[in-house]
Amino acid sequence: MNIVPVQFARLAAALAGALLLWPATASAQVGADLNVSPKRVVFGPAGRSATVYVFNQGDAPATYSVALVDRVMLDSGEIIAIEDAQKNPAKAQAAAGVKSAKALITYTPRRVTLAPKTSQLVRLRVLRPGDLAAGEYRTHLTVTAVPPEDTGVTAEQAAGGLQPGEMQVRVVALFSLSIPVIVRQGPEDIRGSVENLSYEVRDVASPEGGAPRKTGFVSLDLARLGANSLYGDVEVRGGAKNEIIGGVRGIGVYPEVARRRVTLQLQTLPRPGDVLTVNLKDDEVRPGAPIATGRLTVP
Structure with missing residues (x-):
């Protein structure tokens, strides 16, 4: 698969009170048992619909968000969010060459909760305007694990062992899988x-x-x-x-x-x-x- 690409971990932490001292940091990982199949979706000139499976391969229930995210490939093969590339002059030229398929794709569901060892279908459909210009359009179906409500630190846990005015932060790594979704309009030209x-x-x-x-x-x-x-x-x-x-x-x-x-x-x-x-x-x-x-x- 081109887990265009392809798999990455997104480290997210909400930090408040920037002037406080953080004497201890707890950590957790969410979504490492996530899997997606197939690894690539291509709609040829006559393509209209497709399905993607989201798998929870873990031993506990898990919730996932599903979104379309535009990404750009660099000549190194690295694939990054197009917004990040646009901020860097050296990468902006590649970003300008991406034809987004976001407006052409509808999909459902946007959020799923799966029992252990189960899967869920995500259905995709292409809506091609009558005046769609020939070319290749692409976005990336991105599935991200949503942390359970008990992932955070309770008030009692945060206060334990800390001095007055200090706080504890828990950093949660949210795992995502991203696969390319490609729409081709006009004759295919693969050379x-x-x-x-x-x-x-x-x-x-x-x-x-x-x-x-x-x-x-x-x-x-x-x-x-x-x-x-x-x-x-x-x-x-x-x-x-x-x-x-x-x-x-x-x-x-x-x-x-x-x-x-x-x-x-x-x-x-x-x-x-x-x-x-x-x-x-x-x-x-x-x-x-x-x-x-x-x-x-x-x-």
Whole structure:
């Protein structure tokens, strides 16, 4: 999935009385058992409706809010709220390239409460104006865990062990999952290339705690050549049997960026002179179909 993207934690704390001393801080996590499926929703030119499942995989009831949030991809692959990008001149250009789908999507429900190990359908529908211009429009369906009423600190708990005039703050991490919702108008144009390949060897710490291990890394640009976003799987093949020795699944390049840089760790260390083949395969319109290929000779 492109948990365009894709998953992030939002740390929220309401602080009052900025001049007070905070001698103790309690913390809690809410929503870590949240899951959403599918990881991406695409309405083709004839698409009208879709469904998304929200899962509570935890052992206690949970409440979630559902909202549409516009986000922008940077050329690093990072996805941030469009309001944050607009405040930064270096990121504002990418934000200006986003065509929002918010006004085109209706959805229900906006809030759900789920028992443990249960799920809820969220229904989405596209409303296309008759004069909608050709292009790709996108927003992000964002599901956020809502803290229960007893998450806060009671007056007795806050007062315990504190001096007069002091207070205690409880910081609650609210977990969210965000998936892209894409509306395409007009003919689809999905094309790309694999460019600027490079190879390097790094020392990677051993998980067993032994000496660092020499590990190969391939870096490349995924370039978007068509009007629509790219979304697919990248695989690196090499060795005598041309086997898969590295890769990443579900990676995207949205229309507001022309390319993004990707670095892949290889499972085996190639030999000097080996030819590595990097394939980008579609995982959306024609799953498994090749989009682009690049080759690199190991120095």
